[in-house]
Amino acid sequence: MDHLYEITDLSFSYSKRKVLDIKKLHISRNRVTAVVGPNGCGKSTLFDLLSFLRKPDTGRILFQGNETMAMDSASLRRQIGYVQQKPYLMKMSVKDNIGLGLKFRGASRNVIDIAVKNIADELRLLSLLNRDAGGLSGGEVQKIALARALVLQPEVIIMDEPFTYLDETTGHEIEEWLAKQRDDRTKTIIFSTHDRLRAQSLSDNILSLINGRMYPISSGNLFVGTVDGNTNTFISGAARFEVPENVKSGRRLFVDPKHLVISRERLSSSMRNNFSGTIVSMSSVNGEVHLKVKSDVMFTVVITRKSLEELKLQLGNPVWVSCKSSQITVI
Amino acid sequence: MDYFSEAITAALTLIFSFDEEVYVVVWTSLRISFIAVILAAAIGVPLGILVVLKDFVGKRLLQQTLNTLMALPTVVVGLLLYGLLTRQGPLGDLGLLYTTTAIIIGQAVLILPIIWNLSIAAAGSADPRLLPTSQALGASTLQQGKMYAHEARFAIIAALVAGFGRALGEVGIAMMLGGNIEGFTRTMTTAIALETSKGEFEFALALGILLLVAAFLANFLVQRFQKIR
Numbered sequence: 001m002d003h004l005y006e007i008t009d010l011s012f013s014y015s016k017r018k019v020l021d022i023k024k025l026h027i028s029r030n031r032v033t034a035v036v037g038p039n040g041c042g043k044s045t046l047f048d049l050l051s052f053l054r055k056p057d058t059g060r061i062l063f064q065g066n067e068t069m070a071m072d073s074a075s076l077r078r079q080i081g082y083v084q085q086k087p088y089l090m091k092m093s094v095k096d097n098i099g100l101g102l103k104f105r106g107a108s109r110n111v112i113d114i115a116v117k118n119i120a121d122e123l124r125l126l127s128l129l130n131r132d133a134g135g136l137s138g139g140e141v142q143k144i145a146l147a148r149a150l151v152l153q154p155e156v157i158i159m160d161e162p163f164t165y166l167d168e169t170t171g172h173e174i175e176e177w178l179a180k181q182r183d184d185r186t187k188t189i190i191f192s193t194h195d196r197l198r199a200q201s202l203s204d205n206i207l208s209l210i211n212g213r214m215y216p217i218s219s220g221n222l223f224v225g226t227v228d229g230n231t232n233t234f235i236s237g238a239a240r241f242e243v244p245e246n247v248k249s250g251r252r253l254f255v256d257p258k259h260l261v262i263s264r265e266r267l268s269s270s271m272r273n274n275f276s277g278t279i280v281s282m283s284s285v286n287g288e289v290h291l292k293v294k295s296d297v298m299f300t301v302v303i304t305r306k307s308l309e310e311l312k313l314q315l316g317n318p319v320w321v322s323c324k325s326s327q328i329t330v331i
Numbered sequence: 332m333d334y335f336s337e338a339i340t341a342a343l344t345l346i347f348s349f350d351e352e353v354y355v356v357v358w359t360s361l362r363i364s365f366i367a368v369i370l371a372a373a374i375g376v377p378l379g380i381l382v383v384l385k386d387f388v389g390k391r392l393l394q395q396t397l398n399t400l401m402a403l404p405t406v407v408v409g410l411l412l413y414g415l416l417t418r419q420g421p422l423g424d425l426g427l428l429y430t431t432t433a434i435i436i437g438q439a440v441l442i443l444p445i446i447w448n449l450s451i452a453a454a455g456s457a458d459p460r461l462l463p464t465s466q467a468l469g470a471s472t473l474q475q476g477k478m479y480a481h482e483a484r485f486a487i488i489a490a491l492v493a494g495f496g497r498a499l500g501e502v503g504i505a506m507m508l509g510g511n512i513e514g515f516t517r518t519m520t521t522a523i524a525l526e527t528s529k530g531e532f533e534f535a536l537a538l539g540i541l542l543l544v545a546a547f548l549a550n551f552l553v554q555r556f557q558k559i560r
Contacts, residue, residue: 053463078469088460091482101468148468 010059034199037209081149089133139170239296250330341533367438379450400444405503437504453486
């Protein structure tokens with residue numbers, strides 16, 4: 001796969017506290033990558049490095065295959081569209097804010113006007129163009145900051161916690177926009193969120209960042225479908241899940257891969273959800289085993305190495321995947 | 332008491348009859364201090380923004396020095412420049428001593444630390460996200476500086492007015508480098524200082540009132556500016 005960023009042995013410290021320590025990280029071109037992690041895990045610092053606002057203490061960042069340490073930061077930055085957490089709008093009109101990056105690049109007034117109008121139209125911001133940047137809502141500010149980055153047609157769009165300060169409507173708009181980018185596969189987008197479900201439903205790849213280190217994330221078990229409130233079931237394709245009784249609506253169902261129980265025979269327990277399938281892939285990650293089980297849907301199951309040995313599981317084995325309805329989340 | 336009230340009446344008469352001698356002095360003062368502010372601003376504002384933009388060794392020392400220099404005694408500036416500009420001095424050949432140019436240079440030197448230091452404070456009070464935002468949008472160092480000047484423009488104008496007030500009100504430099512030559516280098520402050528002792532109390536008082544009015548107007552303008560924002 002084509003990588004936009006290739007990072008090796010990266011570290012970064014504030015005074016003496018190490019906030020980032022990444023052995024290896026590749027970010028694919030024309031894909032949507034989500035970085036998930038709790039507050040203070042180093043997401044913003046990582047994004048500052050990816051947008052070349054800071055330089056790492058050690059390590060290499062290859063951008064488009066080129067070593068960046070010796071390159072001029074200013075020209076590298078011009079290839080990045082960075083929407084920071086809580087974006088700052090300059091004390092000028094919305095229109096001038098959106099066109100600012102183009103102005104820095106020496107574009108003519110005419111070119112800027114046209115480009116600004118086009119992007120404002122796409123993001124439904126036309127009515128705000130002549131407003132002053134002060135006194136806008138958090139959602140409007142976020143969208144303007146996104147427009148300000150997009151208008152530059154950068155190689156990559158980096159968005160730090162784009163959903164944090166948003167009202168519901170704008171949140172949906174940004175979600176829709178991200179989902180569309182993911183499906184179009186024409187832009188490289190990296191965004192961070194602490195909401196893992198959102199990350200899973202909007203991205204191609206997920207990276208988990210905890211205390212400055214990267215961990216692989218077990219993706220999967222996020223299914224799109226509809227809730228049947230009469231029977232308390234969630235229907236996704238051919239699969240029917242029994243969901244908790246209080247669930248009356250929702251479009252996505254999530255089960256943590258660690259909450260799924262795998263067995264050779266159908267379990268005669270209180271678990272209401274049982275699916276038969278076949279193991280189609282097995283991989284070992286950090287001492288755990290990640291299994292993909294093809295059933296009515298594709299399940300990801302995480303088990304310990306010990307259980308793998310006890311169950312004597314192998315590729316192609318028929319198995320049962322079960323879980324309690326109380327461990328299902330519908331959003 | 333009669334002496335004082337009569338003097339005030341006479342001074343007001345001079346002001347409202349638009350006495351030419353009074354207004355020539357006022358105009359000379361305003362012109363000199365205005366040009367001094369422009370000169371000091373051309374140097375001090377960019378330097379102030381640069382100090383905020385860049386980290387360098389000795390930054391704290393520089394700011395402490397500027398703090399000290401803000402209280403520079405005017406007669407010391409006058410004395411040093413006199414030494415440079417006098418006939419026997421290294422710049423004596425320029426023949427600048429006792430000209431308005433000499434006063435302008437002296438006042439610019441006097442207020443440079445004020446404008447420089449207040450520009451650091453002005454740019455430093457801009458939103459901390461301004462720099463990373465400008466950088467992320469691809470601004471060069473010059474463009475980043477322009478963004479600071481734009482965002483902090485009202486605080487910078489306030490810095491200029493503070494410098495103007497200091498220049499307009501100082502007397503040591505204007506006296507030592509200008510020489511209070513009538514119709515040429517006589518400023519409001521040198522006239523007040525020297526004409527009083529010559530018995531021209533009403534004339535000095537009229538200038539004193541106008542000096543206060545000028546200071547008041549300058550501050551009024553700054554506050555109007557700040558209200559716009």
